[in-house]
Amino acid sequence: MRIVVIGGTGHVGTYLVPRLVAAGHEVVSLSRGTRRPYTEHPAWAEVEQLVVDREAQDRDGTFAARVADLEPEVVVDMVCFTEESARRLVDGLRGRVAHLVSCGSIWMHGPSRSIPLYEDSETVPFGDYGVQKAAIARLLQEETARGGLVTTSLHPGHISGPGWRPINPLGNLDPSVWTTLASGAPLAVPGIGAELLHHVHADDVAQGFELAISQRDAAAGQAFHVTAASAMTVRGFAGYAAGWFGREPALEFVSWDEFRSRTSEAYAEQSWDHLSRSQFASIDKAARTLGYAPRYAPEEAVREAVEWLARNGELDVELSAG
Numbered sequence: 001m002r003i004v005v006i007g008g009t010g011h012v013g014t015y016l017v018p019r020l021v022a023a024g025h026e027v028v029s030l031s032r033g034t035r036r037p038y039t040e041h042p043a044w045a046e047v048e049q050l051v052v053d054r055e056a057q058d059r060d061g062t063f064a065a066r067v068a069d070l071e072p073e074v075v076v077d078m079v080c081f082t083e084e085s086a087r088r089l090v091d092g093l094r095g096r097v098a099h100l101v102s103c104g105s106i107w108m109h110g111p112s113r114s115i116p117l118y119e120d121s122e123t124v125p126f127g128d129y130g131v132q133k134a135a136i137a138r139l140l141q142e143e144t145a146r147g148g149l150v151t152t153s154l155h156p157g158h159i160s161g162p163g164w165r166p167i168n169p170l171g172n173l174d175p176s177v178w179t180t181l182a183s184g185a186p187l188a189v190p191g192i193g194a195e196l197l198h199h200v201h202a203d204d205v206a207q208g209f210e211l212a213i214s215q216r217d218a219a220a221g222q223a224f225h226v227t228a229a230s231a232m233t234v235r236g237f238a239g240y241a242a243g244w245f246g247r248e249p250a251l252e253f254v255s256w257d258e259f260r261s262r263t264s265e266a267y268a269e270q271s272w273d274h275l276s277r278s279q280f281a282s283i284d285k286a287a288r289t290l291g292y293a294p295r296y297a298p299e300e301a302v303r304e305a306v307e308w309l310a311r312n313g314e315l316d317v318e319l320s321a322g
Contacts (some may be wrong), residue, residue, distance in 0.1 A: 002026045003213070004070050006054065007078030008047070009037045011159045012103065015206035016042035016076070027115065028070055030054075038163030038202075058085050064092020077102045083135040090139070094149045099216050100140070101209060104155040106198060106225060106281040108134040110264035115196070119155075126244045127273060137223050144221030146156060151218040152212045155225035156205045157281060158274070159232055162308035171197060171274030172267040175315055178306060181238065182245035182317040186252045189321035190259035193235030195275040200227040201301035204294035211290040224286040228298040231280035238261040240272040240299040244306065246320040 008017050008029025014037040020027050021043035037044060041254040067075060067089070070111035075097050080086050086102065093100055107130035112125035112258040115121070119176035125134040133155075140151035168177040170189065180187045208226030232240070235251060242249040260268045286292035296304075309315040 001026070001073040001211075002071065003076060004028045004030060004067055004072040004073045005078065006030045006067065006080075008049070009035060011038065011161060011164065011202045011313045012156070012209065013078055014038040014163070015161075015203040016209050017047055019206055019210045021046050021212070023214070028072065030067070038161065054079065054085075058088060061088070064089045068092050068096045072097060074099045074101065076209060076213070079103070080136060080162045080181055081129070082132050082140055086136040086139055090143055090149050090151070090195045098150060099213070099220075100149055100151045100213050101219075102136065102140060102151065102153045103209075104137050104223070105130070105133045106154045106155050106157050106227060106279050107277065108137050108155055109277070109279060109281070111125070111276055112196070112278050112280065115280040117225075117279055118282050119225060119285055141221055141223060150216065150220045152221070152222045154205070154208050154212060154226045155223060155281070157200045157231075157279070158201050159205060160298075160305045161202035161203050162304055165309065166302045166305040167197060167199065167274060169197075169234055169241055170267075170271050171195075171234070171321055172270035174267040176310075178241065178309075178315055181242045181247065181249060183269035184242075184247045184250060187238065188254050188259055188262055189234060189238070189253050190254060190256045190271060191199060191234070191275065192253055193233060193238070195234050195271045195278040196280045197234065197237060197274060197298075198227050198231040198279050198281055198296065199301050201296035201304070203303075204296055206229065207294070208286060208290070208292050211286075211292055215290055218289050222285075222289070223282070224292070225281040225283050225291065227281050227283060228294050228296060228301065229283060229297060232298050234275065237299070239304075240300070241306070244303055244319045245317060320322055
């Protein structure tokens with residue numbers, strides 16, 4: 001098939017595009033052209049890569065037509081963040097494309113009321129990102145249900161892999177968390193460390209997208225969680241991470257007020273966004289319907305990311321073997 005991947009050089013596209021090429025598809029990657037894929041692969045030599053400014057073309061109403069004019073059978077949208085952008089794309093692709101597969105987020109759910117979360121769990125999303133991802137998922141399901149464009153949405157957890165900073169045990173991107181754990185110094189943790197974080201390796205997310213594309217009829221009109229099979233508690237994650245450096249974690253449990261007084265506003269807000277949700281999303285539906293089977297445990301996905309950061313001089317830490 002001819003497949004257009006919007007955001008093809010991003011976290012998931014880095015792995016998805018080579019998978020699609022290996023499966024014999026003709027792939028066109030659309031991106032802003034500001035970076036190469038996070039990992040190199042010979043398959044990229046067979047990919048048509050086009051530079052597109054989606055935000056600008058969304059504003060002037062030309063983006064959907066630009067995608068449709070490429071005459072794909074399948075469109076994979078990795079970078080849709082607003083309901084309006086999704087609506088414009090759906091309207092432009094309806095009747096011209098066989099399948100739209102869109103990347104959402106488990107943040108389409110609000111704070112957990114019970115775990116695990118299922119795709120139809122009734123929670124109230126919060127924050128613009130989560131609210132918009134929930135709205136996009138509803139729009140896509142309703143579009144297919146009323147006989148329009150065939151759509152599928154896939155919802156990853158905290159995407160990890162080599163080439164970028166992963167969400168750390170405090171639920172933020174502060175690199176000092178890793179160096180603190182590596183040194184054995186006390187790490188201030190808001191709450192009691194029982195909150196959940198649900199990571200997933202980018203290649204496992206790519207697996208989910210490839211399965212949805214190859215099983216269009218089963219995936220039509222559906223939303224699927226695509227994350228690791230397990231989630232980590234904050235204290236468990238800190239234990240795994242400290243162990244990578246040959247340490248035991250020295251955790252100091254503090255109130256949120258105390259934590260905020262010790263942490264930059266941006267990192268404290270990231271921590272609140274992640275830990276207040278405390279999510280563990282079931283992959284049963286994706287496993288049952290598509291055969292989704294993630295290869296990485298969440299701690300393995302994060303370790304691979306941290307190893308890359310250390311190897312590339314972005315973290316001054318040394319990981320133990322194993």
